[in-house]
Amino acid sequence: MLLLGGLAFFVAPLTGFGQSSATDSTLLVASVKSASSHYTAAISNNSELFNGPEYVFYNKALQKTKGHPFFETDQPQKGSVLYNGASFSDVPLLYDIKLDQLITFYPVSLLKIQLITPSVGSFSVNNHSFIYLSEDKEANFTAGFYELLVSGEASVIARRVKETEKSIQGGQIEYSFIERDKYYIRYNEKPSLVSSAADITRLFPDQKKELQKFVKSNRLRFKKNSREKDMIQLVSYYNALSK
Structure with a gap:
Protein backbone atom coordinates (compact mmCIF):
# COMPACT_ATOMS: atom_id res chain seq x y z
CA MET A 1 0.00 0.00 0.00
CA SER A 195 12.48 18.40 -16.87
CA SER A 196 15.54 19.87 -15.15
CA ALA A 197 17.21 20.21 -11.76
CA ALA A 198 16.23 23.90 -11.70
CA ASP A 199 12.56 22.98 -12.20
CA ILE A 200 12.73 20.75 -9.13
CA THR A 201 14.76 22.95 -6.78
CA ARG A 202 12.41 25.85 -7.53
CA LEU A 203 9.57 23.86 -5.95
CA PHE A 204 11.38 23.57 -2.62
CA PRO A 205 12.75 27.00 -1.65
CA ASP A 206 13.36 25.87 1.95
CA GLN A 207 15.88 23.25 0.77
CA LYS A 208 16.99 24.85 -2.49
CA LYS A 209 20.64 25.36 -1.54
CA GLU A 210 20.99 21.84 -0.14
CA LEU A 211 19.46 20.38 -3.28
CA GLN A 212 21.74 22.43 -5.53
CA LYS A 213 24.77 21.13 -3.60
CA PHE A 214 23.49 17.58 -4.02
CA VAL A 215 23.07 18.05 -7.77
CA LYS A 216 26.61 19.37 -8.10
CA SER A 217 28.31 16.80 -5.85
CA ASN A 218 26.52 13.89 -7.54
CA ARG A 219 26.94 15.29 -11.05
CA LEU A 220 23.28 15.06 -11.91
CA ARG A 221 23.10 16.32 -15.50
CA PHE A 222 19.43 15.65 -16.32
CA LYS A 223 20.34 14.65 -19.87
CA LYS A 224 17.84 12.66 -21.90
CA ASN A 225 19.36 9.27 -21.07
CA SER A 226 19.71 9.99 -17.33
CA ARG A 227 16.84 12.40 -16.59
CA GLU A 228 14.54 9.88 -14.93
CA LYS A 229 17.28 8.38 -12.76
CA ASP A 230 18.55 11.84 -11.73
CA MET A 231 15.04 13.01 -10.93
CA ILE A 232 14.40 9.99 -8.71
CA GLN A 233 17.70 10.54 -6.91
CA LEU A 234 17.12 14.26 -6.28
CA VAL A 235 13.52 13.98 -5.06
CA SER A 236 14.38 10.99 -2.87
CA TYR A 237 17.08 13.15 -1.29
CA TYR A 238 14.56 15.95 -0.68
CA ASN A 239 12.19 13.49 1.00
CA ALA A 240 15.04 12.30 3.24
CA LEU A 241 15.84 15.91 4.22
CA SER A 242 12.20 16.55 5.06
CA LYS A 243 11.86 13.71 7.56
Whole structure:
Protein backbone atom coordinates (compact mmCIF):
# COMPACT_ATOMS: atom_id res chain seq x y z
CA MET A 1 0.00 0.00 0.00
CA LEU A 2 1.46 3.40 -1.01
CA LEU A 3 0.34 6.83 0.09
CA LEU A 4 0.16 9.71 -2.34
CA GLY A 5 -1.39 13.01 -1.42
CA GLY A 6 -3.24 11.43 1.49
CA LEU A 7 -4.77 8.70 -0.67
CA ALA A 8 -3.93 5.00 -0.47
CA PHE A 9 -3.17 3.05 -3.62
CA PHE A 10 -2.95 -0.74 -4.03
CA VAL A 11 0.40 -1.73 -5.53
CA ALA A 12 1.72 -5.28 -5.72
CA PRO A 13 5.18 -6.51 -6.84
CA LEU A 14 4.98 -8.62 -9.98
CA THR A 15 7.06 -10.72 -12.30
CA GLY A 16 6.53 -10.28 -16.06
CA PHE A 17 6.76 -13.18 -18.48
CA GLY A 18 5.99 -11.75 -21.94
CA GLN A 19 8.51 -11.75 -24.80
CA SER A 20 9.33 -8.27 -26.06
CA SER A 21 8.64 -7.30 -29.67
CA ALA A 22 7.34 -10.76 -30.63
CA THR A 23 4.46 -10.50 -33.09
CA ASP A 24 3.75 -14.11 -34.05
CA SER A 25 0.09 -14.87 -33.30
CA THR A 26 0.93 -18.31 -31.90
CA LEU A 27 3.22 -16.72 -29.33
CA LEU A 28 0.53 -14.22 -28.37
CA VAL A 29 -2.09 -16.93 -27.87
CA ALA A 30 0.35 -19.03 -25.83
CA SER A 31 1.26 -16.03 -23.65
CA VAL A 32 -2.34 -15.11 -22.94
CA LYS A 33 -3.32 -18.71 -22.20
CA SER A 34 -0.38 -19.04 -19.82
CA ALA A 35 -1.42 -15.90 -17.95
CA SER A 36 -5.11 -16.76 -18.03
CA SER A 37 -4.59 -20.18 -16.48
CA HIS A 38 -3.53 -18.53 -13.22
CA TYR A 39 -6.73 -16.56 -12.72
CA THR A 40 -9.54 -18.12 -14.76
CA ALA A 41 -10.55 -20.39 -11.89
CA ALA A 42 -10.74 -17.45 -9.48
CA ILE A 43 -12.59 -15.05 -11.79
CA SER A 44 -15.94 -16.00 -13.28
CA ASN A 45 -16.95 -15.03 -16.80
CA ASN A 46 -19.34 -12.39 -15.46
CA SER A 47 -16.68 -10.83 -13.26
CA GLU A 48 -16.74 -7.07 -12.81
CA LEU A 49 -13.30 -7.07 -14.44
CA PHE A 50 -14.87 -7.71 -17.85
CA ASN A 51 -17.45 -4.91 -18.02
CA GLY A 52 -15.52 -2.72 -20.48
CA PRO A 53 -15.76 -2.55 -24.30
CA GLU A 54 -13.75 -4.69 -26.69
CA TYR A 55 -10.30 -3.32 -27.50
CA VAL A 56 -9.59 -3.10 -31.24
CA PHE A 57 -5.97 -3.17 -32.34
CA TYR A 58 -6.29 0.09 -34.27
CA ASN A 59 -2.80 0.34 -35.78
CA LYS A 60 -3.69 -2.14 -38.54
CA ALA A 61 -5.32 0.86 -40.20
CA LEU A 62 -1.93 2.62 -40.26
CA GLN A 63 -0.63 0.07 -42.80
CA LYS A 64 3.16 -0.16 -42.45
CA THR A 65 4.27 0.49 -38.87
CA LYS A 66 7.49 0.43 -36.89
CA GLY A 67 7.20 -0.49 -33.22
CA HIS A 68 3.98 -0.83 -31.22
CA PRO A 69 1.77 1.36 -28.99
CA PHE A 70 2.25 -0.62 -25.77
CA PHE A 71 4.32 -0.06 -22.64
CA GLU A 72 7.59 -2.03 -22.89
CA THR A 73 6.20 -5.03 -24.82
CA ASP A 74 3.34 -6.03 -27.10
CA GLN A 75 2.98 -9.34 -25.25
CA PRO A 76 0.65 -9.73 -22.25
CA GLN A 77 2.30 -9.43 -18.85
CA LYS A 78 1.05 -10.92 -15.59
CA GLY A 79 -0.15 -8.07 -13.38
CA SER A 80 -2.39 -6.86 -10.58
CA VAL A 81 -5.16 -4.30 -10.84
CA LEU A 82 -7.46 -2.42 -8.45
CA TYR A 83 -10.73 -2.09 -10.35
CA ASN A 84 -13.90 -0.56 -8.91
CA GLY A 85 -12.43 -1.07 -5.45
CA ALA A 86 -11.76 -4.79 -5.97
CA SER A 87 -8.24 -6.18 -6.36
CA PHE A 88 -7.32 -8.81 -8.94
CA SER A 89 -3.94 -10.53 -9.25
CA ASP A 90 -2.22 -12.72 -11.85
CA VAL A 91 -4.20 -10.99 -14.60
CA PRO A 92 -2.81 -10.81 -18.18
CA LEU A 93 -2.46 -7.11 -19.01
CA LEU A 94 -1.38 -4.90 -21.89
CA TYR A 95 -1.04 -1.14 -21.46
CA ASP A 96 -1.57 0.95 -24.61
CA ILE A 97 0.31 4.17 -23.84
CA LYS A 98 -0.75 5.90 -27.05
CA LEU A 99 -4.43 5.75 -26.07
CA ASP A 100 -3.80 5.42 -22.31
CA GLN A 101 -5.88 2.24 -22.15
CA LEU A 102 -5.40 -0.80 -19.94
CA ILE A 103 -6.34 -4.08 -21.61
CA THR A 104 -7.04 -7.54 -20.25
CA PHE A 105 -8.23 -10.76 -21.88
CA TYR A 106 -11.54 -12.56 -21.48
CA PRO A 107 -10.92 -16.14 -20.27
CA VAL A 108 -11.15 -18.90 -22.88
CA SER A 109 -12.11 -16.67 -25.85
CA LEU A 110 -9.04 -14.38 -25.43
CA LEU A 111 -11.17 -11.39 -26.42
CA LYS A 112 -9.33 -8.17 -25.58
CA ILE A 113 -11.26 -6.10 -23.02
CA GLN A 114 -10.56 -2.41 -22.46
CA LEU A 115 -10.93 -1.58 -18.78
CA ILE A 116 -12.86 1.61 -18.01
CA THR A 117 -10.02 3.99 -17.21
CA PRO A 118 -11.50 6.04 -14.30
CA SER A 119 -12.53 2.76 -12.62
CA VAL A 120 -8.91 1.60 -12.44
CA GLY A 121 -7.51 2.88 -9.14
CA SER A 122 -4.07 1.43 -9.79
CA PHE A 123 -2.29 -1.42 -11.49
CA SER A 124 1.15 -3.01 -11.47
CA VAL A 125 2.91 -4.84 -14.25
CA ASN A 126 6.48 -6.12 -14.56
CA ASN A 127 7.59 -4.24 -11.40
CA HIS A 128 6.09 -0.93 -12.60
CA SER A 129 3.29 0.64 -10.53
CA PHE A 130 0.70 2.96 -12.08
CA ILE A 131 -2.05 5.03 -10.50
CA TYR A 132 -5.02 6.87 -11.96
CA LEU A 133 -5.06 10.62 -11.27
CA SER A 134 -7.81 13.11 -12.04
CA GLU A 135 -7.51 16.18 -14.22
CA ASP A 136 -6.14 19.42 -12.79
CA LYS A 137 -7.05 22.19 -15.24
CA GLU A 138 -5.17 24.86 -13.31
CA ALA A 139 -1.93 22.86 -13.61
CA ASN A 140 -2.69 21.77 -17.21
CA PHE A 141 -2.60 18.19 -15.93
CA THR A 142 -4.42 15.50 -17.90
CA ALA A 143 -6.41 12.74 -16.22
CA GLY A 144 -5.06 9.24 -16.75
CA PHE A 145 -2.47 6.69 -15.69
CA TYR A 146 0.86 7.79 -14.23
CA GLU A 147 3.76 5.61 -13.17
CA LEU A 148 4.69 6.18 -9.54
CA LEU A 149 8.49 6.47 -9.42
CA VAL A 150 8.96 8.04 -5.97
CA SER A 151 6.43 8.14 -3.14
CA GLY A 152 6.77 10.47 -0.16
CA GLU A 153 6.20 14.07 0.84
CA ALA A 154 7.09 14.82 -2.77
CA SER A 155 6.26 12.20 -5.39
CA VAL A 156 7.69 11.69 -8.86
CA ILE A 157 5.21 10.49 -11.45
CA ALA A 158 5.75 9.76 -15.14
CA ARG A 159 3.24 10.01 -17.94
CA ARG A 160 4.20 7.26 -20.40
CA VAL A 161 3.19 8.35 -23.89
CA LYS A 162 3.73 7.13 -27.43
CA GLU A 163 2.97 9.21 -30.50
CA THR A 164 2.96 8.26 -34.18
CA GLU A 165 5.27 9.91 -36.68
CA LYS A 166 4.81 9.57 -40.43
CA SER A 167 7.74 9.16 -42.83
CA ILE A 168 8.36 8.03 -46.41
CA GLN A 169 10.48 4.88 -46.72
CA GLY A 170 11.15 3.49 -50.19
CA GLY A 171 8.17 5.33 -51.59
CA GLN A 172 5.88 3.93 -48.88
CA ILE A 173 4.31 5.72 -45.94
CA GLU A 174 5.58 4.32 -42.64
CA TYR A 175 4.29 5.15 -39.17
CA SER A 176 6.63 4.88 -36.19
CA PHE A 177 5.63 4.76 -32.53
CA ILE A 178 7.86 7.19 -30.64
CA GLU A 179 7.91 7.27 -26.83
CA ARG A 180 7.86 10.73 -25.24
CA ASP A 181 7.63 10.60 -21.47
CA LYS A 182 6.61 13.53 -19.29
CA TYR A 183 7.58 13.90 -15.63
CA TYR A 184 5.77 15.62 -12.78
CA ILE A 185 6.53 16.37 -9.16
CA ARG A 186 3.41 16.06 -7.02
CA TYR A 187 3.77 18.20 -3.90
CA ASN A 188 1.08 19.62 -1.62
CA GLU A 189 -1.54 17.92 -3.82
CA LYS A 190 -0.37 19.87 -6.89
CA PRO A 191 1.42 18.40 -9.94
CA SER A 192 4.20 20.39 -11.60
CA LEU A 193 5.75 19.49 -14.96
CA VAL A 194 9.54 19.22 -14.62
CA SER A 195 12.48 18.40 -16.87
CA SER A 196 15.54 19.87 -15.15
CA ALA A 197 17.21 20.21 -11.76
CA ALA A 198 16.23 23.90 -11.70
CA ASP A 199 12.56 22.98 -12.20
CA ILE A 200 12.73 20.75 -9.13
CA THR A 201 14.76 22.95 -6.78
CA ARG A 202 12.41 25.85 -7.53
CA LEU A 203 9.57 23.86 -5.95
CA PHE A 204 11.38 23.57 -2.62
CA PRO A 205 12.75 27.00 -1.65
CA ASP A 206 13.36 25.87 1.95
CA GLN A 207 15.88 23.25 0.77
CA LYS A 208 16.99 24.85 -2.49
CA LYS A 209 20.64 25.36 -1.54
CA GLU A 210 20.99 21.84 -0.14
CA LEU A 211 19.46 20.38 -3.28
CA GLN A 212 21.74 22.43 -5.53
CA LYS A 213 24.77 21.13 -3.60
CA PHE A 214 23.49 17.58 -4.02
CA VAL A 215 23.07 18.05 -7.77
CA LYS A 216 26.61 19.37 -8.10
CA SER A 217 28.31 16.80 -5.85
CA ASN A 218 26.52 13.89 -7.54
CA ARG A 219 26.94 15.29 -11.05
CA LEU A 220 23.28 15.06 -11.91
CA ARG A 221 23.10 16.32 -15.50
CA PHE A 222 19.43 15.65 -16.32
CA LYS A 223 20.34 14.65 -19.87
CA LYS A 224 17.84 12.66 -21.90
CA ASN A 225 19.36 9.27 -21.07
CA SER A 226 19.71 9.99 -17.33
CA ARG A 227 16.84 12.40 -16.59
CA GLU A 228 14.54 9.88 -14.93
CA LYS A 229 17.28 8.38 -12.76
CA ASP A 230 18.55 11.84 -11.73
CA MET A 231 15.04 13.01 -10.93
CA ILE A 232 14.40 9.99 -8.71
CA GLN A 233 17.70 10.54 -6.91
CA LEU A 234 17.12 14.26 -6.28
CA VAL A 235 13.52 13.98 -5.06
CA SER A 236 14.38 10.99 -2.87
CA TYR A 237 17.08 13.15 -1.29
CA TYR A 238 14.56 15.95 -0.68
CA ASN A 239 12.19 13.49 1.00
CA ALA A 240 15.04 12.30 3.24
CA LEU A 241 15.84 15.91 4.22
CA SER A 242 12.20 16.55 5.06
CA LYS A 243 11.86 13.71 7.56
